[in-house]
Amino acid sequence: MNLKPTSNSTFNVERSTFDVPPKAPRPMIKNMPKGETINLCDLVDYQPGQVISRTLAQNKHLNLTVFAFAQGEGLSTHHSTGDAMVQVLDGTGTLTIDGEPHTVPAGQTIVLPANVPHAVDAPEDFKMLLTVVKPV
Numbered sequence: 001m002n003l004k005p006t007s008n009s010t011f012n013v014e015r016s017t018f019d020v021p022p023k024a025p026r027p028m029i030k031n032m033p034k035g036e037t038i039n040l041c042d043l044v045d046y047q048p049g050q051v052i053s054r055t056l057a058q059n060k061h062l063n064l065t066v067f068a069f070a071q072g073e074g075l076s077t078h079h080s081t082g083d084a085m086v087q088v089l090d091g092t093g094t095l096t097i098d099g100e101p102h103t104v105p106a107g108q109t110i111v112l113p114a115n116v117p118h119a120v121d122a123p124e125d126f127k128m129l130l131t132v133v134k135p136v
Contacts, residue, residue: 029057029064041090044068046125051075063132069093069122077119082134084112091126095119 027034031054032043043066044052051073057064063082066089077096086095092105096119097112104110106126112118114135120128 031056040066040129041127044127046070046127049073061134061136063130063134065130066127067130068127069120069125071122071124074121075119077117079115079117080112080132080134081114082132083114084118085131085133086110086112086120087129087131089127089129091122091124093126093128094121094123096121 032038043054043056046052046068048070049072050070052068053065055063055065061082086093086104087109088104088106090106092103095102095104095110095112097110098116098118102110
C-alpha cells in the first residue's frame with residue numbers, strides 16, 4: 001500500500017488509523033502451569049493399550065513432549081531430522097537405536113542421533129520426556 005499525504009503536511013504511519021494493535025505473544029511453553037513446581041509425570045496418565053502424549057513446545061527447531069506408554073505399547077522404527085533426547089521419568093523403557101536395544105530406567109537419559117532409525121518399546125508402563133532439537 002502506497003500512502004501519501006493529501007497536503008503538504010507530514011504523514012506518520014506509526015500513528016495512523018491503519019495501525020493494528022499487536023497480537024499477544026503465543027506462549028512458548030504450553031499445556032502446563034507456569035510459575036509453580038510440578039512433577040512432569042503428572043502431566044500424562046497411563047491408559048491401558050495406549051500411548052498418551054502432551055506437547056509442551058513445538059516449532060521448526062524444537063519439540064518437547066511428555067509421553068506415557070502403557071505396558072506392551074511403543075513406537076515403531078522411524079527417524080528424525082534432529083537429535084532426540086529421551087529422559088525416562090517413570091518405569092523402564094527400551095529404546096532401540098539402529099537395531100541395538102537400550103534398557104533405560106527412570107532417572108536415566110539417552111540421545112537418539114538424527115537420521116538414525118530408532119524405536120520405543122514399553123516392557124512395563126513408563127513415562128518419558130522427549131526433546132527433539134532440529135538444525136537451524
